[in-house]
Amino acid sequence: MREMAGLTLEGVTKRFGSTTAVDAVDIRVADGEFLAVLGPSGCGKTTLLRLIAGFERPDGGTLAIGNTVVSGPRTFVPPERRRVGIVFQSYALWPHMTVEGNVGYPLRTAGVKGGAYRARVEAALASVGLTGYGVRRPAELSGGQRQRVALARCLVMEPSLMLLDEPLANLDVHLRASMEAEFAAFHAKTRATMVYITHDQSEAMALADRIAVMDGGRVVQVATPRTLYREPATAMVAGFIGRGALVPVTVETAEDGGRVRVAWERGTAIVRAAPGRRPGPGLLCVRPEDLAVGETGAPGTVRRVVYKGGATAVEVDVGGVTLALSVPEGAVPHPGQSLRIAVTDGWIVPAAADDLTPATAAFRPEAAVREASPAA
Ligand SMILES: Nc1ncnc2c1ncn2[C@@H]1O[C@H](COP(=O)(O)OP(=O)(O)OP(=O)(O)O)[C@@H](O)[C@H]1O
Numbered sequence: 201m202r203e204m205a206g207l208t209l210e211g212v213t214k215r216f217g218s219t220t221a222v223d224a225v226d227i228r229v230a231d232g233e234f235l236a237v238l239g240p241s242g243c244g245k246t247t248l249l250r251l252i253a254g255f256e257r258p259d260g261g262t263l264a265i266g267n268t269v270v271s272g273p274r275t276f277v278p279p280e281r282r283r284v285g286i287v288f289q290s291y292a293l294w295p296h297m298t299v300e301g302n303v304g305y306p307l308r309t310a311g312v313k314g315g316a317y318r319a320r321v322e323a324a325l326a327s328v329g330l331t332g333y334g335v336r337r338p339a340e341l342s343g344g345q346r347q348r349v350a351l352a353r354c355l356v357m358e359p360s361l362m363l364l365d366e367p368l369a370n371l372d373v374h375l376r377a378s379m380e381a382e383f384a385a386f387h388a389k390t391r392a393t394m395v396y397i398t399h400d401q402s403e404a405m406a407l408a409d410r411i412a413v414m415d416g417g418r419v420v421q422v423a424t425p426r427t428l429y430r431e432p433a434t435a436m437v438a439g440f441i442g443r444g445a446l447v448p449v450t451v452e453t454a455e456d457g458g459r460v461r462v463a464w465e466r467g468t469a470i471v472r473a474a475p476g477r478r479p480g481p482g483l484l485c486v487r488p489e490d491l492a493v494g495e496t497g498a499p500g501t502v503r504r505v506v507y508k509g510g511a512t513a514v515e516v517d518v519g520g521v522t523l524a525l526s527v528p529e530g531a532v533p534h535p536g537q538s539l540r541i542a543v544t545d546g547w548i549v550p551a552a553a554d555d556l557t558p559a560t561a562a563f564r565p566e567a568a569v570r571e572a573s574p575a576a
Pocket residue numbers: 216219220221239240241242243244245246247248399
């Protein structure tokens with residue numbers, strides 16, 4: 201019954217004065233796919249969503265929903281004819297209307313009445329676990345319940361494409377977790393195509409088939425959560441996704457199994473790299489699980505020890521580079537302690553030459569040690 205609602209963006213660009221909010225973005229979202237869009241504040245996420253919804257007209261490029269071009273050089277389909285469901289970060293409920301009034305609003309606008317109207321409102325409320333709440337007003341609901349009303353209002357139109365802009369941003373940790381589960385269940389049930397904006401990487405990783413990472417209006421990488429974590433395309437992605445460090449190294453020789461031998465100030469290691477990686481300077485992304493405390497390895501000094509519940513995060517200074525690792529209970533060192541760190545794995549960031557400027561090649565604590573903790 202449902203229409204095909206894949207999404208194709210080609211060279212989509214939007215400028216506000218001298219700001220290029222969205223810069224030549226190419227993305228293909230398969231029908232039924234859950235795509236998360238992740239990136240720092242101001243990188244263009246909301247503008248991208250507004251372009252897809254039709255609230256903004258692109259300055260360049262083409263945007264198609266299913267097989268229909270909705271924005272292009274000579275085409276512009278208005279938002280109400282794109283048949284997309286949208287959930288904004290601020291729930292934007294009408295305070296004077298009941299829950300039922302809010303959820304049914306798009307149906308009334310579309311002229312749906314009587315039994316069909318009541319049945320669809322009931323079904324939408326049931327799907328977000330709010331059966332029986334129809335007579336309440338938004339002020340009589342918790343934040344999470346309001347968020348679910350906003351979701352029900354989107355679901356009631358049975359959209360085949362849903363756009364969600366940080367829908368969980370205002371919720372506490374526990375509510376976020378349960379709403380995350382609801383989004384996952386909803387997606388599994390409907391197979392609606394979802395574009396889900398967040399700046400929370402753990403949320404993106406938990407929900408999405410693929411994640412598009414944006415930076416300065418551009419999409420820098422679109423990949424599965426696992427690939428983003430293990431094989432970041434740029435230094436920005438490496439620092440933004442997961443914990444870890446970026447270490448300037450020299451790629452020396454190719455080894456078996458697509459790996460390369462690298463040398464850095466404090467030793468050598470065998471690490472992963474993209475096929476065809478040539479010798480020369482590079483940036484090594486090392487995650488906590490790529491490091492081991494041992495008898496051999498680079499000498500370092502413990503700088504910081506943070507208990508994370510279960511494991512303990514330890515930052516070790518090794519020749520001016522801060523490496524982040526995770527140690528189990530019972531093996532926790534103390535600040536100032538000397539130890540040796542072996543690099544057992546890592547990934548050579550396949551960065552363009554301009555990504556290797558000293559500013560990014562140097563360790564950036566704020567980026568590389570950013571927490572992956574879901575409780576953040
Ligand atoms: N209507 C507008 N007029 C002028 N500039 C705008 C407008 N909307 C957005 N911008 C600018 O475009 C850029 C991208 O904004 P956008 O809202 O898309 O970012 P975002 O990634 O959603 O950020 P956040 O995570 O903070 O919500 C920013 O520099 C912003 O200031």
